[in-house]
Amino acid sequence: MTSPDEPEQGALLGLDDVPAAPRRGRAPGRKPGREPAAVDPVARVVLDLAPAHLDREFDYLVPAALADDAVPGVRVRTRFGPQDVAGFVVARAATSEHEGRLQPLRRVVSPDPVLTPAVLDLARRVAARYAGTVADVLRLAVPPRHARVEAEVLADLAERAAAPDEAAAVADEAAADDVVADDADDAAQDGPAASATVGAPVVPPPSPPGGEGWPDVWAPYRTGEAFCRHLLGGQAPRAVWSPLPGLQAPAGQEGTARVPHWAAAIAEAVRATLAGGRRALVVAPDARDVERVCAALAAAGVADVRRLQADDGPAPRYRAFLHARHGLASVVVGTRAAMFAPVPDLGLVVLWGDGEETLDEPHAPYPAAREVLAMRSEAEGAGFLLGSPGRTVQAQAMLARGWAAEIAATRDVVRSRAPRVRALTSVELAAEGPGAAARLPTAAWRTARAALERGPVLVQVPRTGYLPVVACAACRTAARCTHCHGPLGLRGARGTPQCTWCGRLAGAWRCEECGHDRVRAVRVGSERTAEELGRAFAGVPVRVSASSAPGGILASVPADPALVVATPGAEPVAEDGYAAALLLDAATATAGIDLAMATRALHRWIAAAGLVRPGPDGQVLLVGDAAPAPTGALVRFDPAGLAERELDERRELDLPPAVRIAAVTGDADAVRAVVDRVELATPETVLGPVELPVDDRLEARVRVVVRVPPAAGAELAAQLRASLAVRSARREGGTVRVQVDPQEML
Template sequence: MTLDQPALAGLAPRRRRARTPEPIAEHLPVARVVVDRPQPHLDREFDYAVPASMADTAVPGARVRVRFGGQDVDGFCVARVDGSEHELAPLRRVVSAEPVLAPQVLDLARAVARRWVGTLPDVLRLAVPPRHARVEAEVPAAGDAAPPDGAGTPAPDGGAPAWSPYVGGQAFVRRVAAGEAPRAVWLALPGPAAAWADAVAQAVSVALASGRGALVVAPSAAEVAVLEAALDRAGVAAWTPAHGGRRVRLLADDGPADRYRAFLAALRGHVRCVVGTRAAAFAPVTDLGLVVCWDDGDDALEEPRAPYPHARDVLALRSEAEGAALLVGGRSRTVAAQRWVESGWARELAAARVTVRARAPRVVALTSVELAREGPAAAARLPGAAWRAARDGLGRGPVLVQVPRAGYLPAVACGTCRTLARCPSCAGPMEVAVSGGPAGCRVCGRPAASWRCPECGGTALRAVRVGTERTAEELGRAFPGVPVRVSGGGARLGTVPDRPALVVSTPGAEPDATGGYAAALLLDAAVHTARVQLGVAEQALRAWLRAASLVRPASSGGVVLLVGDAAPAPTQAFVRWDPAGHASRELAERAALRLPPAAHVVVLEGARDAVRGLLARTELPAGADVLGPTPLREAPEVPEHAQATLLEPDGERVVRALVRSAWSDAPAVVGALAGAQGARAARREPVVRVRVEPSEVW
């Protein structure tokens, strides 16, 4: 007798039913799809059959799911064609019939991938935000929105008074109004943030009044908020699904739903003005007429993810491709923008020197030479001259104090031999976080209860860097009864009222003051220029000018004191208020040394064998040369005695190599590197990190 053991419910083996092949669409039955795979050798379009049930939804630009490499992956349908040379698998499904990938954005993404040796899927992740299904139903379809409110928008010939102080400013606005595509590098005058924002808003209003769109990119949400307030004053109202409007903002901080809602509003043509941070450079603005990049020297505009494009250069590519005007502006001048001016590719928009002197405060550099007469007091962090300037300024209004570091004591050293203190566990830098607190590691957070200097055996610690919190504490003792406020880190102040107060801020977090600051003290100036970086002088001058622009003009008693022995070139440019001259000098020096941006540079980083293998496979043009490879320290703050314990084969050691060429050879260089990257990826060899036109090369 045979006994059968019954299977437990739910555990019986399932038999897969063979799927009946679905009929294929009769019209344009083949979809070309870009699959979401970052491997360089897969950076191409793949053909898939379009089932009849998806014939109306698998439109170019729609999100789809396809079978690829044995699994379902995401992708974008970029075209529908009549046929293919291959036997095709069908589309799995259409995620959404919304054509989120606009044709002009697809062309821009391809150009960005070519220029920065990236893949199209990597760029599309930056250009198209993730889908939010509920939002797609909230945003009206194209043509169904409420009519935009155009009240307050000037006529194309109405002028732009904010541009009258700049030589060529009104001419630029008139060309934008006429539908032309001028390119300009703008040096904004000193003054509150509202001044430059009003100028941008007027240019945007003129572009909108001419029937074209506008796109403005700023480094952070703070600048975007200032721009939105200026656009409100110019009559370019914010858009809502219920009431319409003329503009939206694209910010990652707003969350996925709000960001996708703004993206769809621009995509469906409800608005023609988009304001946002670096990802907004890919916004699908209809009939683009003006693109603006504010403060292009800010590191936040450089994408930290592959292929690492800079928003300024993305907007430049887009302006050329779509015939839009380009405006790159700031309180300072980057060397990259100066190269455009000197090559004639863009025109300069700047005020006359007499206008600059009338708007700028008086700048005094308190170096050790100027302070020598004070004797030992010259070594004080707040010398007598700075103390007197702060005291006099407090009699007229608020005083700004800029400090390079946040925190209390962000760096400490051995009190005996002055060696920087490191954590004995992870070799990270040590700090004192709060007043009276113990020293601890900034990386792992462990307290340094039993710390001992590895060089001399000392146990005492001394301050090396002083942060905003310690500075505020010292100023509170030096000026009793005066309010002291801190801006920076996670707490950025808004507008400061026009009454006596000390405002301690880190660079970039300086709040506006009603009526302007009476004085400003820029402490620890040498810290700004002490780093070993190519653009250190440019960044130092930019930070000083940003703070000094918020101070009242010299005719109203405004004074700025730069305290410390910083590098001479940016110090002199700051005293003269001449960022354009400093940028021109920097560009000339870099041209003599063949450094970027005078030369085109590509940085290769990876294991030594991988970098050598990529260079061996790359056929570079005759004018290109290779510097390196040289060992790269991933964590330069780790001391030598800690690195000596890390043993690794020479071929696996991380190195860096530079490929340098003339700009005329740049397309050939990046094309050869892209081809070599694809060949290595197809052979599953280690991929090398490639950064094209980086802001820093060491």
């Protein structure tokens, strides 16, 4: 009989197998120290394996020495064929359906059960929706282990278990300081065992100065107060929210630093949830919005908050993850990485900034934070709040099918809180004379000059950099790199044209059409705009807030008169609000073939307009001939109306979200093989194949789109998963990428 210490593949659940034949020269029996656990000796393990046909649970033997540590949720190492593979124990059982001999677990990496049943269930749901594997989702959900941080957190839990009364009374100040730990050797450092999660109870926040804050913040909305009352009562309301523009001082704290109104409203919804005895999770598109939410929570009296962001580094991220897992935080606020945070007793999930590209996961299976949090709300019985300056068509579809209710203010309240908006189109500027053709028309220049007497002026430009796109000065042909055919741009007034894809300099560039060697601007970036404004407004300070700017993205600016040039999403908050905002290059913002171009442009415009003073004290000028629909929606401050119109048009044209789609991209033969095994891929539902451009940045050759009714979306994902499993089992050649509901097609 085969010795139990020899490599052998674990058993696939539900797969009949023939018992291993005895081998000559080996005595039966077990090696000392490898006796199975007395209770539930079978561990069901999800392994970190890439092939789709291995996306299932495997049975392994639990040695008696690991019986206490190999509990569901812990990390383990085990053999899979010739490999040493990582995985998670997801269950313990008394028996196995496998008829052969089970391979034993090699070791328990950590006794801390970091994979909770709720997150495992969510990972399975996400994998099923997006035709992915559970292993892929778990790589997104559970961050890599950091041994030193884990030892610190488990030691803290042990202290709390030893003195629970004292631990509950002492604030966890040290844990709140996300100090980056030194790198440690994970194999050499294992934290102390934690047989159970100790955690801490939800800490109800104290009432802010001046009494309850949420009635004041949510009172302008028709159903806002009712939403908070449901949270306070332990219910699970679901809402799509259109926030009012403007800044707001914390309740009862007039004269202190003001935060965006949306952040104050989120803080009060969270406070109502905590007062009801449950925890909350808030997901925002970037670190700046995370900081604003945390500032609003602090002003609302909520102190037990943890930030969970991938950009913070391995140690702070893992520390925040463990604090959430063990109930050491009442609120978790983070970016996209936080949508899987294991928050116990979850009462509310909040998604701010729906429509921002940073909320779409770029790694397989490419889930969107909106859908992940919606699934989580349903599975865990938590409230759901989706807020955004604009409104996506997908959010409007949630309202249309009755899955969520709308929270919005009446039109008269919106008009009183919004700044005055004016669209400077070519028709509007027809009487301005030669100044109407300038990038900054005379009317915009006069408005900015007058507003500078009252405070800062925001100037939003669509692109960062100096001249991100250039063309031939003679024939206007787009200038492209001779190596990779990427667009050329300029980084400075005296710079050399440079490829924005591969970075190669094009000092000897000549136009392929006419042979001319000079270039002209096609798109103007934030740095060139600041340079032009500095000349147009002599003596006025000009600040730039962009990822490419020397000072980076600014969080805030003082109330002193200044021109603040910012790209979308990088607008800093002015202390008393901006006196005016100029939204330049409006035509560029709505140019393109993206289905979401109109709603995305309106989202960016309203986000900037929301930082301007309300009423006649603030003005917003949209400069350029943008598409009529988003232009009108901005003038009316009506993102819901635009989203409803877009949804109606998509229903007529059978476009998402009126249908579910899947894009299969890759080599032609590989794509054909995957699609041919999908029963729902009929001539009526298949679009393509369409050839894609081939360059150094894109290896794919063709794309096939499968379009089905929403009711068949789950079956389409299941059939795609099965086809990918066959592909990996057969080791078919070529490259294939499958995306269900790809963001560029939504």
